[in-house]
Amino acid sequence: MQKGYLTLQDGQQFQGEASEDWADPIEGEIVFFTGMTGYQEVLTDPSYQDQIVVFTYPLIGNYGINEDDFESSKPQVKGVVMLQCADTASHYKATTSLKKYLQKASVPFLTAVDTREVTKAIRTGGTRQAALATTPAKPEGLPGKKQIYQAKGEKINTYGQGTEHIVLIDFGFKHSILTRLLEKGARVTVVPFTEIHAIDELNPDGVVLSNGPGDPKDTAPFLPKLKTVLESYPTLGICLGHQVIALTFGGDTKKLSFGHRGANHPVKDLETGRVFLTSQNHNYVVDEDSLENIALHPCFTHVNDQSVEGLKHESLPILSAQFHPEAKPGPEDALWLFDDFFELVTTTKGEKAYV
Numbered sequence: 312m313q314k315g316y317l318t319l320q321d322g323q324q325f326q327g328e329a330s331e332d333w334a335d336p337i338e339g340e341i342v343f344f345t346g347m348t349g350y351q352e353v354l355t356d357p358s359y360q361d362q363i364v365v366f367t368y369p370l371i372g373n374y375g376i377n378e379d380d381f382e383s384s385k386p387q388v389k390g391v392v393m394l395q396c397a398d399t400a401s402h403y404k405a406t407t408s409l410k411k412y413l414q415k416a417s418v419p420f421l422t423a424v425d426t427r428e429v430t431k432a433i434r435t436g437g438t439r440q441a442a443l444a445t446t447p448a449k450p451e452g453l454p455g456k457k458q459i460y461q462a463k464g465e466k467i468n469t470y471g472q473g474t475e476h477i478v479l480i481d482f483g484f485k486h487s488i489l490t491r492l493l494e495k496g497a498r499v500t501v502v503p504f505t506e507i508h509a510i511d512e513l514n515p516d517g518v519v520l521s522n523g524p525g526d527p528k529d530t531a532p533f534l535p536k537l538k539t540v541l542e543s544y545p546t547l548g549i550c551l552g553h554q555v556i557a558l559t560f561g562g563d564t565k566k567l568s569f570g571h572r573g574a575n576h577p578v579k580d581l582e583t584g585r586v587f588l589t590s591q592n593h594n595y596v597v598d599e600d601s602l603e604n605i606a607l608h609p610c611f612t613h614v615n616d617q618s619v620e621g622l623k624h625e626s627l628p629i630l631s632a633q634f635h636p637e638a639k640p641g642p643e644d645a646l647w648l649f650d651d652f653f654e655l656v657t658t659t660k661g662e663k664a665y666v
């Protein structure tokens with residue numbers, strides 16, 4: 312068993328055991344996820360691209376990896392830090408163990424790390440650059456700078472046969488968003504955000520802006536076209552998609568110190584006062600002060616830190632959520648957001664009033 316080291320940008324170091332057949336140091340932005348389960352969805356969610364994920368739950372991997380819970384075709388994380396990782400996959404659906412899955416995909420991981428201490432360090436000093444290596448090594452890169460999703464070369468694809476035609480703009484979408492839209496009976500065309508100019512030819516009944524990695528402000532070159540899309544079709548924005556909607560209408564985003572990543576984040580609906588639990592994974596939030604003189608208004612807020620969790624447009628059929636209504640991993644308490652969106656789609660269908 313070879314030793315492994317996690318070193319944070321400020322020099323704090325944590326020792327553990329390194330995964331086999333791995334020698335090259337890696338660097339990434341270190342973040343922590345607090346859910347007890349859901350590691351497969353986390354590892355394959357493109358929003359985690361280039362990040363090193365620390366799982367705060369002490370035992371990870373006990374139900375293995377299955378064929379149903381992939382959010383994309385491969386692990387997207389740069390590295391993984393755990394206290395204990397199960398060698399055996401104890402679930403009837405498991406097709407491989409977590410360790411074998413990560414090793415096969417050449418994703419380095421550390422075990423036997425005091426993940427509680429690492430999490431405290433991230434909570435105190437914030438999300439930042441870190442290195443994983445088999446010898447003590449300080450990260451060289453700049454803290455937290457990631458690129459938005461590299462969608463180059465990806466094609467426009469249509470799924471399902473439904474009557475409502477939804478265009479899902481892909482900033483690095485989770486498969487479960489597509490699945491939820493198909494479950495609602497939609498026909499869904501996935502369009503890489505770099506191909507957003509093609510949207511009008513597709514004549515959609517509604518548009519969904521997906522989640523995705525990186526700083527939402529890096530989408531700036533696409534915002535002028537996005538504005539015409541938002542003014543033309545009922546739209547639902549999820550996570551990065553929500554942040555991008557705010558930016559399009561002149562709002563601003565800011566970075567949280569250590570983000571929200573877990574499966575039990577309480578969110579309040581400002582209209583009804585109702586609180587529901589949500590699945591979350593983000594570093595950035597919409598800056599509430601930036602919304603004062605624009606046509607978007609907060610409709611949901613985070614109960615723990617009062618950050619903006621959702622927006623509604625005052626006259627256009629636009630709805631957005633910072634949390635993940637599709638869940639995966641996490642509670643399905645907010646699935647109704649898709650119903651609200653489809654209501655916007657069906658009530659405005661055929662109306663050319665704002666087209």
Ligand SMILES: NC(=O)CC[C@H](N)C(=O)O
Pocket residue numbers: 358521522523524525526527549550551552592593594595596
């Ligand atoms: N899940 C997401 O879409 C994340 C959005 C953005 N990359 C953030 O970290 O805030």
